[in-house]
Amino acid sequence: MFARCCSVKTWLVALSLSFSAVASAAYPDHSIRVILPYAAGAAGDIVFRMLQPGLAKELGQPVILDYKSGAGGNIGTQEVVRAAPDGYTLLLGATNNFVINQFLYKGMSYDPSKALVPIAKVVDVPAFIYLNASVPAHNFAELKSYAEKHPGVLNYGTPGAGTTPALSGWMLSEAIHGNMTAVTYRGSAPGVQALLANQIQVYIGGYGIASAYLPSGKLRVLAVALPERFAALPSVPTTKEVGIGSAVVSNWWGMAAPKGTPAPIVERVEQALHTVLSDPAIQKKLQDQGFVVSLESTATFKANLRKEAPYWEDVIKRSGVVIN
Known part of the structure; x- marks a missing residue:
């Protein structure tokens, strides 16, 4: 009886695998x-x-x-x-x-x-560190120096709690000892508008969301989280080059x-x-x-x-x- 049950189970498993193979072949x-x-x-x-x-x-x-x-x-x-x-x-x-x-x-x-x-x-999606041009910092070293001298003054925006830009913003604040305040928005678009309006001073996001504002001088970009520099912005250093490693993650x-x-x-x-x-x-x-x-x-x-x-x-x- 046991042998017969085992043979039935084996047959059912084989049949199931056969159907799976046929379905995969037709997929x-x-x-x-x-x-x-x-x-x-x-x-x-x-x-x-x-x-x-x-x-x-x-x-x-x-x-x-x-x-x-x-x-x-x-x-x-x-x-x-x-x-x-x-x-x-x-x-x-x-x-x-x-x-x-x-x-x-x-x-x-x-x-x-x-x-x-x-x-x-x-x-x-490479993460760029964007800065409102009113902040007296033209490179990452100057941002770090300013943040350390003025802890709690800078705000950074996020497109939602727990997102990679939000967590990266927290890690960036820790890395530069800036005690920055997080301001959460419902998506990237309102966050970038707040950055342009200087309601926040720092925003971490992709190339497409804010690069159009760079030529006007309203925003600056200080670093990108990539192993190598981004082809469209070759003058922007990587986070490794500016000394913060994986504090900002794409x-x-x-x-x-x-x-x-x-x-x-x-x-x-x-x-x-x-x-x-x-x-x-x-x-x-x-x-x-x-x-x-x-x-x-x-x-x-x-x-x-x-x-x-x-x-x-x-x-x-x-x-x-x-x-x-």
């Missing part, structure tokens, strides 16, 4: 939904709109973007976590959705490191699937994504908007997530930021 046979856990107009939206036609061509099916914003990206990410692991519901998430929110939000119902299958990093966007998604499907999406991102025309369009293309493999992306999560866990503990 995709209908449209794919990519959930963006933020509102339209976010950096991920801009990026995906550039990639969407190429992905649809490579995969042979429509690739539809679905906005599911709220709770720092947790609502949309959770929908992906709960979706069938068949490759037809994918996530395009930011740093927060992979390695930050699980430490930031109390009672979060899932751990992205266990509930998601990483596919690939898509782009890095955001990034990556794709993932629900846990249990078959490896052949993950590989299929990764290949399509890398083919599109390897196109020089796409790379130029993304760079013009302030994005840096990543061509990391799935394995490298997974390894980097494991390294990055403890870093953010430590930052959040030290900053004392918790969101209920």
Whole structure:
């Protein structure tokens, strides 16, 4: 009797694997939904709109973007976590959705490191330190000197509590001993307007959100969080060059699937994504908007997530930021 039960179980497992293999081989046979856990107009939206036609061509099916914003990206990410692991519901998430929110939000119902299958990093969004021109500092050393001599005078803006710019702003304040005050806005656009109006003096964000104001002299940019200088602003030093290392960290966007998604499907999406991102025309369009293309493999992306999560866990503990 035991042998018969075992043989039935073995047959069922084999049958299940067979169906999975057939489904993977046919993938995709209908449209794919990519959930963006933020509102339209976010950096991920801009990026995906550039990639969407190429992905649809490579995969042979429509690739539809679905906005599911709220709770720092947790609502949309959770929908992906709960979706069938068949490759037809994918996530395009930011740093927060992979390695930050699980430490930031109390009672979060899932751990992205266990509930998601990483596919690939898509782009890095280099973080620039922007300064209102009224501050008497023309380079980073002068900003640090001014902040140390006038602790508590400077304010820095953030696009939301617990975001990479918010946490980077806190770390920057610690690095320059500025005791800066955080002012939280609902997104980058109002934060930049506040910077222009000198309601805040410092803002950390991407190239696209504020670079247009640099030629007028209303804003200055003091450093960029990249291993090398950003091509469009070659005179701007890196954070390493100015001596603050990883005190300011850039955001990034990556794709993932629900846990249990078959490896052949993950590989299929990764290949399509890398083919599109390897196109020089796409790379130029993304760079013009302030994005840096990543061509990391799935394995490298997974390894980097494991390294990055403890870093953010430590930052959040030290900053004392918790969101209920």
